[in-house]
């Protein structure tokens with residue numbers, strides 16, 4: 001209830017807050033991040049447990065979406081194989097910006113138990129996607145995944161939207177110049 | 181007013197174009213990373229090709245490079261919903277080759293935990309099947325109950341999902357002191373919930389309409405495809421290895437084998453598969469209750485665990501009734517401390533191969549139901 | 564029926580095709596056969612009223628250094644007995660008849676054996692890779708297999 005507390009501001013003007021638009025946007029984005037409903041391996045069962053009654057992921061504002069185009073972040077819950085890697089990349093590309101990735105479990109982090117002889121296992125999903133939060137464990141406990149979610153929300157809250165936009169625009173311009 | 185013209189068409193002569201549709205690997209109801217290539221005529225499924233291997237984690241390669249006890253954690257990760265059941269045939273096979281007799285207490289704990297895990301597996305199977313058919317409540321109820329079973333496992337073994345608990349010659353650790361009371365309480369709650377789910381989901385008119393007479397698998401085709409487990413029993417064949425070739429101490433307990441009998445539709449349809457799973461939960465409860473009555477609380481569970489495992493030269497096929505069917509390990513040893521070859525007979529792999537046979541001629545929307553009723557785990561299909 | 568009785572019966576019908584009965588005290592007994600007529604032997608085992616092996620439990624490939632092995636685990640639902648058949652093919656021409664027309668479950672099992680060992684089952688209608696990607700190279704479970712350095716731009720070793 002951070003916002004409501006700020007509304008009782010000592011200035012004496014009820015209902016008026018001082019802050020930046022960026023704060024408001026970030027607050028909104030971090031509290032309603034929808035995720036892609038997507039399970040890969042054993043970790044997906046713990047992920048399902050987080051969704052279900054005991055741990056209740058929806059109270060963080062996370063709602064499952066079945067289409068990548070509606071999702072804000074994706075939880076890579078399990079082993080990514082080489083056959084799956086191309087598909088995973090495509091799923092990630094279909095998601096709309098801004099998008100985030102949580103790598104859940106040691107398989108997604110680094111290949112996990114299959115790091116040595118797994119000729120068909122991708123040793124860490126960060127070889128194909130940019131990962132924001134790593135959750136270690138094999139499988140991570142639901143509490144660990146919840147902590148990962150909170151960390152992701154923290155990360156979203158600290159983002160600098162306008163500066164980033166400006167930087168991206170400059171980069172774009174530079175790219176165009178180079179192209180010419 | 182213009183005259184109405186009727187076009188005279190023989191519908192059988194209409195030649196519609198077949199459509200190919202890809203479903204998965206990222207699809208909410210493929211239960212993991214499975215890709216189905218579906219050929220459709222309008223809305224009718226005319227052919228189906230499953231593309232598997234998206235979770236091929238090279239288990240058999242790992243097994244060749246690991247010592248015998250090191251393989252057990254990898255076996256957990258095959259069928260990750262019922263890890264306890266997975267470990268059982270493997271350790272039984274090794275014990276048979278090494279000629280180790282495990283104590284009475286170990287056998288009891290193994291049976292009790294296997295049956296508890298069978299309940300947990302069937303809970304997930306029915307819960308996700310309900311989810312596929314649009315019922316969210318059973319999912320929440322069953323996951324609430326499953327959490328209780330996992331807590332018992334966690335107290336005993338330290339893991340919530342993957343246990344590494346059954347060791348060759350014994351168990352990793354003794355059970356906790358409140359083991360009996362915990363399980364008695366859990367069974368009471370499981371039974372309560374099941375009574376509720378029966379009315380909520382399985383006897384629900386909408387549910388019956390969607391699942392009865394859908395995805396029928398006749399018994400002879402099931403046998404030819406090598407299908408085992410609840411799917412085979414739903415087709416009317418009472419084959420259960422716990423009864424057919426009793427292992428461990430299963431012959432001491434009194435339980436029935438539920439078979440499908442087409443109560444609301446035809447024998448071997450989706451509804452039958454689910455009711456068979458549902459009734460098996462009750463049978464498991466019965467076994468656990470009987471086992472708890474005669475449970476020997478004295479004894480050391482690690483006294484027979486060998487320090488170093490070196491199998492004699494030879495080979496063995498060891499099998500057990502997994503929640504999904506007959507799980508077998510074919511272990512070949514050449515006298516070293518690592519196996520020469522371990523081959524898994526994964527029940528889901530075999531059961532999935534019968535999917536095209538089950539789904540041809542049904543509507544596309546029914547395909548989700550049929551796939552859900554097969555209850556596959558991709559970790560085991562692809563290994 | 565015990566494996567030695569089945570062995571005698573098979574010997575009467577197929578003679579030279581059936582090589583030996585291997586018995587070992589601590590492990591399973593198996594019958595080793597020649598690969599050329601494996602489909603006929605299996606059909607006989609399935610249809611004969613004394614055996615009724617209607618269930619192929621498992622088909623596995625093996626790497627035996629110089630040769631490749633194929634092992635069939637059979638089960639009879641009605642008579643509740645099991646049997647293990649073993650056969651060998653040379654590594655440079657690993658050909659033997661397919662069993663898809665005897666038991667349909669052999670379809671995927673044979674595809675897997677092809678995928679992992681490169682065993683060529685003649686008469687199989689769709690012998691393509693099943694677990695590895697369709698453009699994978701090499702047969703992973705052979706003992707001399709080296710894992711690739713790269714696949715589709717992704718580094719494979721750790």
Ligand code: SF4
Pocket residue numbers: 041042043044077078079104105106107108112113137138139140257
């Ligand atoms: S990290 Fe462990 S539990 Fe998670 S997918 Fe990998 S093997 Fe399974």
